Amino acid sequence: MSQMKNEPLQNEPHQPRVMKLEETRNGFNQAWQALCDAERVLHNLQAEKDRAKAKSADAGRQWDEVMTVGDGTIAAAAEELEATIAQAAQRAERLVPLIEAQALKVLDLRVLASQAASTHREAHRLLAVDTAASALEEFLQTLPLLVAQPLRQLIGLYQIAGLSHREALEKITDKVAGLAGGEHQAIAQAAIEQNADVSPALAAFPGTLPFEVNKALRYSPSPIQETLMRTRDEFRLRLAMGLERMGGR
Known part of the structure; x- marks a missing residue:
């Protein structure tokens, strides 16, 4: 999972939430890694x-050719191909319950990762x-130092000219809005990288929410699907095998 930048300043006011974020990030990383391993x-x-299945099908085509070009009797080559077909088909069949069991495990881990x-x-x-609210407060604290004197001068000019300074304030407001x-x-990202120390x-x-977090939320059962999973084994298996589309959180 992508790492978040910037360590918190000492004694900064957001330390409790920073620590909570770190705790939940570690929890998600563990759940995500377990899911990725199971998916692999x-x-x-x-x-x-x-x-x-491909090996069985290929051997089947070869068997057809051997039987067609020959005299129609079972030759040694055909018998070898029959053994290959049977072994490959048996392997594919034996893998089915293993795949279903692993898919169910992945589904459970997907739920844990989404949570x-x-x-x-x-x-x-x-x-x-x-932190966005705090950044606004920091900005508002510096704003008077930047604009107070020029703004007062402008209003003074309007007063001397006998004009209403509201017109000037409206234009300034429109400019700021623009x-x-x-x-x-x-x-904002550049400001974080350049000014985080002050x-x-x-x-x-x-920063932005990591891609893996959004992916875990998107590709997971919906709350309703989770409820159905607990009581309907057939639905749970269909969901695990991709036969039911996951609703996500």
Whole structure:
């Protein structure tokens, strides 16, 4: 899973939520790794079954050719091919229950990973909300130093000219609103990397939610499907084998 950047500043106000995020991240990493390991086993089992079926089919075609080009009697080559067909078919058949059992294991691990992802997402959301609010407070504290004197000068000019300064304030508001529009996540990310050592809010900001967390949430049973899984074994197996589409969280 992709790692989040920036260690928190010492004694920074968001330390409890940072620690909670770290705790839930570790929990998700463990659940995600267990899921990936189980999926790898399932993939290998399915690949072995596919190879066995392909081998059986290929030997079957060869058997047809041997019988066709010969005199119609079972020759040694045909008998060898029959043995190959039987062995490959038996292997594919014996792999079926193993695949089903592993698919059910993967399904259970997928549920656990989605639960861990949901917990981590909430911890991430709470920290992001808190630190964004803190960043706003930091900005508002520096704002008077940046604009107070020029703004007062401008209002004074309007007063001397006998004009209403509300018009000036409206234009300033419109200008600020225009600056706020658009996509600014890249700018925010650059600010996090450059100023985290001086801003508690930026130091603690968790960044974007990792891709693996979203994937675990998307490819998982819905709450309703989880309920059905507990009481209907057939539905659980269909879900595990990909015959039912997972609703996600």
